[in-house]
Amino acid sequence: MDSSMLLAGILNVLTWWNLLLIVGGTLLGMFVGAMPGLSATMALALLLPITFSMDPGAGLSMLASLYVGASYGGSIAAILLNTPGTPAAAATVLDGYPLSQQGKAGKALGISLFASFCGGLMSGIALLVAAPLLGILVLKFGPIELFAVAVLGITIIGSLSQGSVVSGLLSGGIGLLVSTVGMDLITGTPRMTFGHMNLFSGISFTVALIGLFSIPQALLLIEKSGLSVKRVANKITDRLLPKLKDIKGLMPNICRSGVIGIITGLIPGTGGDTASWFAYNEAKRFSKDKSRFGKGDVAGLAAPEAANNSVVGGSLIPTIALGIPGSSSTAILLGALMVHGILPGPNLLTEHGEVTYTLIWAVIVANFALLAVGLMFTRLCVSVTKVPDGFVACAIIVLCVVGSFAINNSFFDVGLMFAFGLFGYWMIKAGMSPAPMVVGLILGPVMETSFQQSMLIGGGTFMVFVQSPIALCLLLLAAFSVIQSTPLLGAVVSKFKKPA
Amino acid sequence: MKKLLLPASLSLLALTAAIPLSASAEYSVTDEVKVLQGFQAGGGSDALAQLAQPFLRDILGVNFVNEYIPGAAGAIAWTRLGNQSPKDGSVISITNTPMLMTNYIINDAINYNIDQLTPIANVVTDPGVIVVHPDSPYQTIEDLLQAAEENPGRITIGNSGVGGDDYFSTIMVENATGLKFEKVPFSGDGPSATAAMGGQIDASFNNVGIVYGHITADSLRPLAVFSEERLPMLPDTPTLKEVGYDVVNGSSRGYSAPAGIPDEARDELIAAFEELATNEEFLALAEERAFYIDIITGDDYMDMMKRMEETFIEIWENVEDDA
Numbered sequence: 001m002d003s004s005m006l007l008a009g010i011l012n013v014l015t016w017w018n019l020l021l022i023v024g025g026t027l028l029g030m031f032v033g034a035m036p037g038l039s040a041t042m043a044l045a046l047l048l049p050i051t052f053s054m055d056p057g058a059g060l061s062m063l064a065s066l067y068v069g070a071s072y073g074g075s076i077a078a079i080l081l082n083t084p085g086t087p088a089a090a091a092t093v094l095d096g097y098p099l100s101q102q103g104k105a106g107k108a109l110g111i112s113l114f115a116s117f118c119g120g121l122m123s124g125i126a127l128l129v130a131a132p133l134l135g136i137l138v139l140k141f142g143p144i145e146l147f148a149v150a151v152l153g154i155t156i157i158g159s160l161s162q163g164s165v166v167s168g169l170l171s172g173g174i175g176l177l178v179s180t181v182g183m184d185l186i187t188g189t190p191r192m193t194f195g196h197m198n199l200f201s202g203i204s205f206t207v208a209l210i211g212l213f214s215i216p217q218a219l220l221l222i223e224k225s226g227l228s229v230k231r232v233a234n235k236i237t238d239r240l241l242p243k244l245k246d247i248k249g250l251m252p253n254i255c256r257s258g259v260i261g262i263i264t265g266l267i268p269g270t271g272g273d274t275a276s277w278f279a280y281n282e283a284k285r286f287s288k289d290k291s292r293f294g295k296g297d298v299a300g301l302a303a304p305e306a307a308n309n310s311v312v313g314g315s316l317i318p319t320i321a322l323g324i325p326g327s328s329s330t331a332i333l334l335g336a337l338m339v340h341g342i343l344p345g346p347n348l349l350t351e352h353g354e355v356t357y358t359l360i361w362a363v364i365v366a367n368f369a370l371l372a373v374g375l376m377f378t379r380l381c382v383s384v385t386k387v388p389d390g391f392v393a394c395a396i397i398v399l400c401v402v403g404s405f406a407i408n409n410s411f412f413d414v415g416l417m418f419a420f421g422l423f424g425y426w427m428i429k430a431g432m433s434p435a436p437m438v439v440g441l442i443l444g445p446v447m448e449t450s451f452q453q454s455m456l457i458g459g460g461t462f463m464v465f466v467q468s469p470i471a472l473c474l475l476l477l478a479a480f481s482v483i484q485s486t487p488l489l490g491a492v493v494s495k496f497k498k499p500a
Numbered sequence: 501m502k503k504l505l506l507p508a509s510l511s512l513l514a515l516t517a518a519i520p521l522s523a524s525a526e527y528s529v530t531d532e533v534k535v536l537q538g539f540q541a542g543g544g545s546d547a548l549a550q551l552a553q554p555f556l557r558d559i560l561g562v563n564f565v566n567e568y569i570p571g572a573a574g575a576i577a578w579t580r581l582g583n584q585s586p587k588d589g590s591v592i593s594i595t596n597t598p599m600l601m602t603n604y605i606i607n608d609a610i611n612y613n614i615d616q617l618t619p620i621a622n623v624v625t626d627p628g629v630i631v632v633h634p635d636s637p638y639q640t641i642e643d644l645l646q647a648a649e650e651n652p653g654r655i656t657i658g659n660s661g662v663g664g665d666d667y668f669s670t671i672m673v674e675n676a677t678g679l680k681f682e683k684v685p686f687s688g689d690g691p692s693a694t695a696a697m698g699g700q701i702d703a704s705f706n707n708v709g710i711v712y713g714h715i716t717a718d719s720l721r722p723l724a725v726f727s728e729e730r731l732p733m734l735p736d737t738p739t740l741k742e743v744g745y746d747v748v749n750g751s752s753r754g755y756s757a758p759a760g761i762p763d764e765a766r767d768e769l770i771a772a773f774e775e776l777a778t779n780e781e782f783l784a785l786a787e788e789r790a791f792y793i794d795i796i797t798g799d800d801y802m803d804m805m806k807r808m809e810e811t812f813i814e815i816w817e818n819v820e821d822d823a
Contacts, residue, residue: 045541049550142700183572185685188606188662195609197579200572268694323713324694328540331690335547343790345713408570449687456684457656457700 006128009357012057013365021058022362025065026369030377032066033073034085036210037403040070044332048339056340060359063336065366067329071272071309072116072370079108079301080384083214083396087206088272088308090438091280093213095293095300102296105385109378110242111298112305115254117371119306122258123265123313124364127320131360132349134266135321141267143453144464148474149267150447153274155481156281157436167432175440178203179448186452198412205273205441207404207413208420212434214400215421218393220428225389241375246298253283253299254306261307265314269450271327272308273442279307285484313363320356322346333359527560527772529589529765535566535755536581536593538574545594548753551789552623555782559772573663575603575610582616587758589765592620595756598749601809602663605816614809618761619801621773622754624786625794626707628669628726629737633699634718641724641743644703648679657681658692658704665751666692666705669726671815673705676745696720707751708734709790726750752794754801770798 012018025047032043043066051059074089079096092112099108126134141149157172158165181192182202193199242250257279264275283303284293293300315326316333323345325331340355342348348356384392404417424434458464465471527533535553539545546566553564569577577593578600585591595617604610630641638644648655659666662685670683684701686692689710696704697719704711704720712733714720722737726749730739740747757769776782777795786793796804 042541045546052550139694139698142695142698144700183662185661185687190607190609193609197572197576197610200575200607200609201570268691322694322697322719323717324697325690338789343713343716345717346719347713347717409568410571410576453684453686456682459654459682 005353005357008354009359010361012055012354012358013061013361015057018058018061018362019365019369021062022065022366022369023373025062026069026366026373027377029066029069029071030073030076030370030373031069033070033089034076034381035403036077036083036085036214036399037206037406039086039206039407040067041328041332042406043070044329048332048336051336052339056355057358057362059336059339060333060355061362061365063333064359064362065369067333068120068309068312068363068366068370069373071120071312072113072305072374074308075112075116075305076109076378076381079112080105080381081214081392081396082217083399084209086272086308087209087442088276088311089304090209090213090273090435091276091304092301092308094280094435095295095297098294098296099298099301100385104296105382106379107242108298108301109374109382111246111250111302113371113374113378114242114247115250115257115302115305116309117367117374118254119258119261119308119310120312120367120370121364122255122306123262123310124360124367125313126262127313127316127360127363131317131321134262134317135346138266138268138318138322138324138326140470141269143450143457144468145470145474146267146269147447147450147454148465148468148471148478149270150443150450152474152478152481153278153439153443154447155478156277157439158482159281159284160433160435160439164431167430168436171427171432171434172436172440175437176444177440178208178437179441179444185449186456198410202445203416203441204407204413206407207417208441209438210400210404211417211420212424212427212437214396215418216425216428216434218396218400219421219425221389221393221396225393250298250302253286254302256282256286257303257306258310261310262314262317264307265311266317266326268318268324268326269446271315272311274446275307275311275314276304277439277442279303309367316359316363320348320360323348527562527589527765527768529762529768530562532563532565532590533560534591535564536577536585536591537566537568538570538577538593538596539568540570541566541568545596545753547789548594548624548791551786551791552776552782555776555779556772559775560768572610573603574599575607575612578603578617579610579612581756581758582612585758587760589757589761589769592755592757592769595619595754597622597752597754597805598665598668598808598812599663599751600756601805602668602812602816605809605812606663614802614805616759618757618759618766619805620755620757620766620769620797622752622794622796622801622804623773623776624754624791625750625752626709626792627731627750628665629706629708629711629734630703630723630725631693631696631706631711631715631720632703632723633696634721635699636702636721638703638723641738641740644723645677645679647702648677648681653680653682655681655703656684656701658684658686658695658701658706660689660692660706661685661687665749666707668812668815669705669747669749671819672747672749673740673745675815675818676740676747693720709792712790752804754796756801766798773797 032038074086075092077083077085078089078092079100082097084090084093096108183190183200190200260279261275264270280303283299315330318324318326319330319334325334342352401414404413427434454464537545581593604613632638657670689706692704693706693711695701711720715722724740725731725737727739728748
């Protein structure tokens with residue numbers, strides 16, 4: 001690593017003007033992230049032309065801080081309103097919203113902010129010191145390995161099934177089924193589109209997510225607001241800054257989730273939406289009292305938050321080490337580098353080191369800005385819980401309509417969102433959790449595409465999965481996960497324990 | 501609600517920030533042209549818009565407003581252009597070839613075609629290229645073809661997806677050589693190139709603009725290009741024509757309007773693109789951003805589309821017969 005470039009990079013970032021841009025970018029990012037349907041990718045694409053005329057330090061600082069801010073912003077709406085602002089915040093809903101219902105919204109936001117900060121910082125440091133090293137790992141993940149990752153991810157459905165396993169599996173199955181809508185990647189045949197062009201590229205995952213979480217929540221709030229005349233306003237007496245004791249207890253969890261986020265981020269084809277579920281699942285696996293998950297466990301909140309923010313640095317690793325954008329957001333950041341005369345390729349860290357290190361430092365500095373801005377603003381955000389339910393419900397529905405329209409500028413998507421909303425409402429009434437369905441929707445396309453590609457590459461034999469060491473390990477891990485959650489493991493373990 | 505308008509106002513800000521003001525109003529039909537984009541903001545089409553439209557605005561003295569309607573590989577936007585847009589020259593679209601034609605050739609449910617359009621001008625063409633892992637045993641294009649002859653259907657060739665230019669390039673090579681490859685579709689040029697870099701596939705049929713950085717950094721090795729002549733940036737890479745197979749293909753982007761727009765609108769738009777072709781500042785900026793300028797206007801652009809349509813219809817009929 002060339003230390004002069006390293007220094008030049010940090011000097012490019014640390015000017016008053018740039019710090020101002022970083023704070024502005026973080027704020028904008030948090031706002032975009034908090035709005036369901038408005039994504040970091042969208043905001044980056046809109047901001048990109050503005051940065052054309054700026055110097056590299058200023059432009060990249062603003063873009064990086066927006067990306068970092070948006071990765072955190074999604075959790076604000078998830079915790080306060082039970083509506084994830086970004087797909088990556090879907091797992092945050094599970095324990096974040098129960099905490100806010102218990103009047104601990106401030107605490108929840110504080111922990112999520114702190115976990116996001118730690119995750120983001122970890123990934124920034126990984127980016128700074130280990131990008132070329134980890135970059136090599138990226139190329140090891142082809143379709144065969146990606147399929148194994150997806151299979152491992154699918155096993156999460158089992159552990160998300162609160163209460164009835166059957167209804168959890170059903171929900172996951174519906175998710176997988178819905179994910180097959182659209183053009184088959186291998187043959188180009190449209191499936192389950194009923195000849196409707198708007199369905200050719202499949203059902204936009206974000207549209208389904210907004211419908212499944214937000215509309216049922218709005219309807220439930222409306223139900224509630226009619227019933228109770230006297231409404232106890234949530235007193236926000238709890239403190240925003242997490243207690244040192246809490247942080248200490250969460251640190252192993254946050255570190256584990258951060259590592260999960262970095263790795264998931266660097267695999268091309270998986271991102272924050274996948275990483276948060278992986279982290280949630282592992283937090284639950286390592287927890288002593290699994291029954292508290294889904295009822296407001298801080299560990300279940302910190303894990304997805306640390307993971308989805310550490311994806312930022314993780315997904316930049318292939319971008320910086322190899323010139324391969326790991327996600328649609330990093331593709332735009334790569335575009336920003338190109339504007340400054342850099343062609344995408346593996347020489348970003350050497351030939352173009354000064355600009356590249358500027359980007360890396362901008363990510364790191366943006367995380368500190370996130371902590372500061374977040375602390376100032378989340379107190380303001382918490383006041384949402386004081387607004388009467390009826391108003392909140394209407395606001396949620398308006399946001400859903402705007403958000404689902406904004407994704408593809410399509411009214412068809414708005415209708416689709418409402419259809420998912422009604423289905424989600426029925427699911428809740430039927431005691432079915434939408435979380436497994438979301439996992440199915442995220443991983444279905446990854447699993448199907450990578451399976452078909454693996455079959456083409458391997459000449460149609462399943463041996464390809466055994467021949468790849470990475471895929472084999474991941475598949476065995478998946479098998480272990482399944483066995484672990486069935487009574488079979490208990491039986492085996494107790495047999496071994498008896499003689500002792 | 502004020503806050504919700506932020507992204508919209510941002511994009512306006514982007515327009516005004518990127519474009520210097522011009523006083524001369526030479527476009528006679530309207531003072532604002534809507535540009536339908538069939539892909540997400542920030543993608544390849546958007547990059548062309550950001551490059552060309554500031555110059556077009558100066559030449560024509562009108563504002564260009566982008567509207568992004570992604571979905572169905574651009575087909576939603578192009579259906580809207582052909583079937584539902586006013587035919588007064590106030591709406592145009594960025595048209596990607598061959599995707600513009602292959603969309604409806606492959607899919608009966610897509611009901612627009614190029615007869616419903618007024619092709620204005622092609623602007624950029626990214627020639628096709630065959631790349632392999634740097635340590636690949638195939639040193640030349642002949643090596644690769646030889647291997648395919650010895651292992652029919654077992655040499656894996658990545659492409660950017662069914663219906664894309666690289667997919668059809670592969671079939672064109674198959675038809676020209678009589679060989680069979682295993683075609684592995686990926687979701688875009690990037691993932692296909694990455695798979696070649698990781699050694700998961702034998703070769704990737706890709707585009708020069710996507711992989712040039714990797715070629716210069718020796719993480720991918722070019723075997724042949726699908727252009728008429730050797731490319732200045734890859735002087736040592738033979739064309740497929742040199743090897744004896746007449747396969748020329750690439751991914752192009754240009755602008756088209758709906759059919760039946762007033763003649764004056766068409767002529768003024770075409771004149772603007774012809775002026776663009778000689779604008780030094782534009783050409784320099786294009787080179788800096790790694791665009792391969794290939795300006796073909798009016799009837800010539802229509803001919804280019806017609807030729808492609810004919811070729812791809814024929815290819816696709818054969819593919820369907822085989823299936």
